[in-house]
Amino acid sequence: MTRSVLAGIDGSAQSTAAAHWAADEARRRGVPLRLLHVRTWLDDTRPAAEDVADHRSPTGRMLSAVEREIRETHPALDVRVEVVESEEPVDVLVEAADESELLVLGSRGLGGFAGLLVGSVGLAAAAHGNVPTVLVPAAAAGRPAGAQVVVGVDTRAPAADVLDFAFHQAAERRAALRAVHAWTPPPVWGYAGWVAPASEAEQFRVIESELLTRAMTGWQEKYPTVAVVEDCRIDGAAGALVDLSAEAALVVVGRRRRPHRAGLRLGPVAHAVLHHAHAPVAVVPHD
Structure with missing residues (x-):
């Protein structure tokens, strides 16, 4: 197992909060932070994998923005950005987490009993993962x-x-x-x-x-x-x-x-x- 903290990001406010939470955790542990985006057919209109590295694409802009925020708040942290193309994001996250100490994902939970607000990917990853999984609501970032x-x-x-x-x-x-x-x-x-x-x-x-x-x-x-x-x-x-x-x-x-x-x-x-x-x-x- 590689000593690192893995955060799944998808561009939502919840996943951005999860990335910042994971950065704090990686800093406390003294290990690298891995930011993983699972790219599906819904991400961009252009199908080529190399377009993800293009900062002009929606996915590229999102990844660059999150990485930039993390590096600004944690300048000494080793941050690594990874992109995997798959239609099975849960399988990708669980497999990638096996190479880390912790998996961190965003949660749509708003607190209270207003409704069932955790996404299916977060629930499935927490249910099937082999390492601890942390789900972070956007409101909990601070x-x-x-x-x-x-x-x-x-x-x-x-x-x-x-x-x-x-x-x-x-x-x-x-x-x-x-x-x-x-x-x-x-x-x-x-x-x-x-x-x-x-x-x-x-x-x-x-x-x-x-x-x-x-x-x-x-x-x-x-x-x-x-x-x-x-x-x-x-x-x-x-x-x-x-x-x-x-x-x-x-x-x-x-x-x-x-x-x-x-x-x-x-x-x-x-x-x-x-x-x-x-x-x-x-x-x-x-x-």
Whole structure:
């Protein structure tokens, strides 16, 4: 694997925000930035591949503008621009990401629950990629680096790859890490039907908090500079992460690897957070 950060660009405001986010990440890691454009038949009216290098073409002007912006804001960064012609942009992005540490794409998400606003390419790349994929909404480009990093934790099966990524991101940003475990009390049957057992809620809260503490054991020693906030709450996992994303620099969720490529392999929590989060969202594959 080549040590680099890969950003997919298509000329949209979201992909430009993703390119700037990726540039900041590449600078923090001390690695080159790769800007990749997958050119399809929709790009330009002229079909010849060499036209992409022509700054007079729409694609050429777009690539030059993004590259120029990145070089102006990050003059010491090694920036490489690549163009691949294909009608399968997801396959190209996933394959190219295998040669990098991270894939960064733009997201059309506007925050809240107004609609499902992540593009199909971003969803598919996040679902099938072998490296962490970050989706960046245009509105999130100017978020302060010191804001907290939020990570969703499955206390029954905590994923080391997800936690390691989240801790690393917090350490690089000198930010606090908020580890979120959202849970719902099991219902009991009463005269009013199935209801949450209010009398036993505190007992369940203690158990769930202990599980979260156990899941975080050892990570503070590995990342001693990161302040950890354990956030155990009665809530839906997706709703909690979306709410917290309003004040976060980054939200980190996990996605299980599958032995096949059929279907979108995103779980319901990752899927909902990608659509509705206000902040960039990192989807980290894990076993």
